[in-house]
Amino acid sequence: MDVVETERIRVNVFAPGDPESRAAALEAFAAADSVGKGVDARGTVPLGDVLLIGSVATHALAYLINTLRKAWSKGVVVDAIGRQMTIRQDPALPRGVVVVRSKSGEVTVRDGAGLADIVGNALPARGGDGAGTGGSGNA
C-alpha cells in the first residue's frame, strides 16, 4: 500500500494563562489531530501565557486556528513570517478576529470562511532543509 506522507509543521501556541484558554488550546490541538506539549515556565513577572508546541498537518492548520478563534476571549494573531509558526491571543483585537501575518503582508479575517486559503498562502515555501517542519524542539 502506498503511504502518502502528510507535511506537518511545528506550531507554537501561546495560550492565555487562564485554565480555560489553555484547555481550549489543548482541545484545538487534539481536534487538529495533534498534541500540544505544554512548556511550563516561570517568569521574573508572572507569565500571562503558556507555550504549547505541536506538530500539525498543514491541511489541519486552519481548523486549529479557527477553533482557537472561537474559543479565546480576544482576537488571534498568526505569525507565519519566520521559520516557525506562532499563534497567540492579542488583547487589542476583538474576539473572533484573526490576523495572519506573513512575508507577503497582513490579512485580517473576521470569520472562519477563507481561513484555509489565507493560512495556506501564508505558509512559506519549505526548502529541503526541513527547517520548521521538524527537528529539535518538536513535540
Next chain:
Amino acid sequence: MPDEGRDPGRSILFDRYQNPALAAEAREMSMAFADYSYLRRLSGEDDPDRAWEAHFAHTQPQVRRVLDGLLGTFPPEERERAEALAGSVEAFALPSAAVESRVFENPGEATGYLIGISPIAVQLTGEIAWGLNGAHPYMAKALPKGWEAATMHAQESLALSISRYIRDLEGAGEGPVPMGMLNLAMTHPAGPGKWSHGRGPRDFYDAATAFALAHELAHIDNGDLLPAENRTTTALLSQQIAPLLGISAEENEELTADAATFTSCFNYFLGTWLMLNERPTGILGVLKRLQWKAQLGLTAWHSARRATEACEAYYSAIAVLSDISFRRGDDDAASRLMTTAMRVPFVQFYVQRMREEVLAPSYGPFMWTDEDVLYRKAHHSWRVHFVEDLLPQTSRHQRADLPDWLASLKTPGELAKQPEVLTSVAADWQGKIADLEREKGADDAETLSARAHVAHLLSEAQDFAGAVAVLEELLVDVERVAGADDRGTLGIRHNLAWLRARSGDVAGGIAAFRELLADQERAFGPDDPEVLDTRYELAWLQGESGDVDGAAAAFAELSADYERALGPHHAATLATRDSLAHWRETAGDAPGAAAASVEARTSQYPVLCPDHPGTLPAYEARLEEMERRLGPGDPDVLTTRWFVAVLRGKAGDAAGAAAAYAGLLDHDLRPLGFDDEDLRLIRDNVTHWQGRADRSEPTAG
C-alpha cells in the same frame, strides 16, 4: 542591545561543560518567541530570517558572557553545581519586546533548561540604574565645589532620557526600538577601558542582565520547575507569614528568586575581579597584599552597590512598564507587572540585612551606611516621580479610570496592617510564648518581650481591650523581675497610657503619661528618647483635648529637642515635625504648617531628589541663571525649562507648569529630540495645567 564589549576571560565553564545539543535547541526555541516587527525595527533588516540571525548572533555572546560569569563565581563549595548548570542551562535574549524573562525545561531532546531574558526590562533597568548613579552622587559632601550643577544636569538628562524611552516604548511598532543614555555611554569612543572594574556603563548593563539571569537560575536551583514535593529551598517568607500577607506559594518562590539575585550579582562582580587579581603571595609581598586587600574592600563595596542598584532599578523599571501597559489599556499585563513591582520592600529588607549582617562583618562597616539609606530614599523618590509625574506628563495615553483590581491593590505594608493579619500573627506568637516559657522560663527577658510584642500586635489590630489585658499582667511581672525604674517597666506603662487614651479615656491617658514623665525624667534625664516620646504623646493628647495652640507650641519645642538629641534625620524628629505641621494647620497657621512640613521633608529626603523641598527652587535659580547666560532658546535652557515644568506640576504650581510648558512652544525643540507627538503633548500639558490653574486646584497632577 549594545555591542558585546570586553570579555575579561572570566571563566571557562561553558568551554568545558556546555552541551552543544542543548545550545542548538536553544537557538531553535529562540525563534518561537520572535516578534519580527520588533526585529525589523531593531536591525533595519527586512528579511525575517536574517533579522533573527543578526539578533541572535549579536545578543547571544552578551547573555552567555554574563551567565558564564554568574556560574563561574559560584562559591567554591558550589563548584560542582555550577559545572552541572553550565552543561544544562542555555540562555538567550528574547527576540521581542516581551517584558517578562522566563525559564523553562527544554521541550526538545536535550536535557536542560532554557532562559529567555527580556531585553526591554534589562535595558530599562540598566538605564535607570546608570542614570540615577550620576543623578545622585553617593557621597556628595566628598565632591568638589559645584557638584550641584553637574548633578542637576545629570538629573535633567536622566528625566529626558527616561521620558524619551517611555515615549518610544509607547510607540512600539511605529518607530525605532528605544535607545538610551546607557547605550550611548557604552558606545562612547572613550570606550569601556576608562572605567574601573564594576563602575562603567557596561557593568550597569551586566548587573541588569545578571539580575534577570540570576532570578531564573534561582528557580532552577530551587527546583521551582519540578513537582512541589521535589522543591528544596527555604522560601523568603515563612509558611506562617506568607498566607497572612496574601502571598501565594508561587509568589513566595518569586520573592525568594528575586532576593537570591543580590548575592549572585555581588559574587559576579567581586568574583570576576578576583579572577583577574589574585592575592599576591611570597615573603616580599606584604605591601602588595595590603594594597590588594584595600582594593578587595573597594571592589566589594562597588559590587554591593551595583547589585543593590540593579534590584532597586529593576523594580522601578517594572513599575514604569506596568504604568505604560495600564495606559495602553492592557490591564492584565499592568496587573502582573504591578504585582511584581510591589515586591520591592521584601527584597530591600533582605538586601539591607545581607549587607549589614553578612557583608559588613566580612569586609567592613562601609558595606551598609547612612549613605545607602539616603540613596535608597533618593531612588524611591525617583521611582515615584517616574510613575506619578513624568509618565502622566509625557505619555501619549491618558487614562483616568480606576479599575477594581487597581483600587483594591494593597501594598505589603498595608497588607501587614490588616487586623485579621495582626490577630493571626498574635495568635502565632501566643504559641511561641508557651514554648519560651517551657524552654527558658516565664521570667526570661525573651519571654517577657514576646508578651509585649503580642500586646503591640493586638493594639495594631485595634483590639485595645485585649492589649490592655496582656500589658496589665505583664507590668506586674516585669516590675517584679526588673524593678519599677527599668526601661521595660516604664515602656509598658507608656503603652498602657497610650491604649487608655486610644480607648477613649483621654483624660486618664494624660494623667498616666504625666505620672510616667515624672518617673522617666527622674530615672533617665530630660533628653532621653523615651522621655521625649512621652512628651510627644502628651503634646498630641493636649491637641486632641482642644488645646490646639498649646499642642503646636509643645511640638515646636519638642522638634528642637528631638533634633538636638537624635539628629535632624531621625525618624522621630521627622515625625515630630510632621505633627508640628498638623497642629499648626489645625490651629489655622497655614504658613507655619507649610514651614514645618518643608523642614520635615528637607531632612527626610536627600538634597536634590524630586521630593526634597529645595529641589524646585534650585532648578528655578538654575533656569534663571542659564537663561541669562545662554539665552532662552539654547537647548540646555530648554531642557531645564522642561524639567522645571514637570517639577512645578509635581509641586502643585499649575499656573507655573502651564507657563513653563507654554514657554517651550516658542522655540525649536528638535535639538531635544522632540517630534510632532511631543509637541502635541506639550500643548496638552499647557491646556491641562492652565485648566487646573483656572479651577484653582493646587494639587500635584
